[in-house]
Amino acid sequence: MKIAILGAAGRMGRKLAELAPAAGLEVIAKVDVADGFDRDWPSETEGVIDFSYHTALPSAIDKAAAEGIPYVIGTTGVTPGEQAHVDAAAKKIPVVQSGNYSLGVNLMLELVRKAATILGPEYDVEITEMHHRHKKDAPSGTALMLAKAANAGRAEIGAAVDGFTYGRHGDIGERPDREIAIHALRGGSVVGDHTVMFAGELERVEFVHKAQDRAAFAAGALKAMVWAKGRASGIYSMRDVLGFS
Numbered sequence: 001m002k003i004a005i006l007g008a009a010g011r012m013g014r015k016l017a018e019l020a021p022a023a024g025l026e027v028i029a030k031v032d033v034a035d036g037f038d039r040d041w042p043s044e045t046e047g048v049i050d051f052s053y054h055t056a057l058p059s060a061i062d063k064a065a066a067e068g069i070p071y072v073i074g075t076t077g078v079t080p081g082e083q084a085h086v087d088a089a090a091k092k093i094p095v096v097q098s099g100n101y102s103l104g105v106n107l108m109l110e111l112v113r114k115a116a117t118i119l120g121p122e123y124d125v126e127i128t129e130m131h132h133r134h135k136k137d138a139p140s141g142t143a144l145m146l147a148k149a150a151n152a153g154r155a156e157i158g159a160a161v162d163g164f165t166y167g168r169h170g171d172i173g174e175r176p177d178r179e180i181a182i183h184a185l186r187g188g189s190v191v192g193d194h195t196v197m198f199a200g201e202l203e204r205v206e207f208v209h210k211a212q213d214r215a216a217f218a219a220g221a222l223k224a225m226v227w228a229k230g231r232a233s234g235i236y237s238m239r240d241v242l243g244f245s
């Protein structure tokens with residue numbers, strides 16, 4: 001399968017290009033705004049993996065939809081207006097979108113959802129994430145997915161919240177019941193650490209994931225590309241690719 005990588009000069013793009021051959025994928029276009037990279041993909045391209053910047057997503061996915069080729073989105077920080085392009089494209093082509101393509105985080109999403117149902121709203125949910133100093137969006141797409149998983153687990157017992165709390169500062173008063181809070185740390189070269197804490201009166205339960213190498217994300221995204229080939233149009237998650245649902 002001949003693929004294009006969008007954001008090919010970046011940290012993830014380079015890792016994807018390195019691992020693509022082992023996944024049976026041939027990279028025929030390395031697209032990036034950086035010097036020495038392709039500005040577009042050629043007509044024989046059979047799929048696109050996008051780990052670039054959210055502003056690049058609308059025009060790129062519109063083009064893939066017009067060409068009828070599958071699209072794998074790793075890029076995070078996507079705005080509602082940009083997401084509308086993704087949703088429209090998914091009516092024509094298979095789109096896989098995930099804030100995290102690692103097996104471990106996708107397992108953690110399942111466990112967090114289950115824990116939130118079993119432990120209930122008496123256990124306060126606090127999520128922390130830490131990433132390298134170059135990361136541009138906050139909180140991470142993964143932290144948001146973990147918060148949504150906890151909230152989905154709470155929804156099963158009628159205890160979901162409408163929105164999340166992002167950090168705390170100043171005279172904020174007592175913690176509201178059912179609050180789900182997310183805190184973003186930045187520094188050094190951290191690839192990606194996430195902790196979901198369920199804090200009860202008598203005990204705390206913590207789920208921790210630490211990515212040691214970007215290959216954990218790249219391998220999952222390449223797997224998603226292979227999986228997406230020949231699928232019906234629609235928007236899919238890594239849950240679908242891994243067969244959890």
Ligand SMILES: NC(=O)c1ccc[n+]([C@@H]2O[C@H](COP(=O)([O-])OP(=O)(O)OC[C@H]3O[C@@H](n4cnc5c(N)ncnc54)[C@H](O)[C@@H]3O)[C@@H](O)[C@H]2O)c1
Binds near residue numbers: 011013031053075217
């Ligand atoms: N879903 C996941 O599993 C996962 C894992 C890691 C990173 N990410 C996300 O992937 C994205 C890239 O991460 P990174 O660490 O590789 O970032 P990076 O900054 O190292 O690389 C991004 C690349 O995109 C390029 N780019 C910017 N605008 C572009 C445009 N209009 N067209 C083409 N290329 C463009 C940049 O020049 C850069 O080379 C981020 O949104 C990050 O949050 C997702």
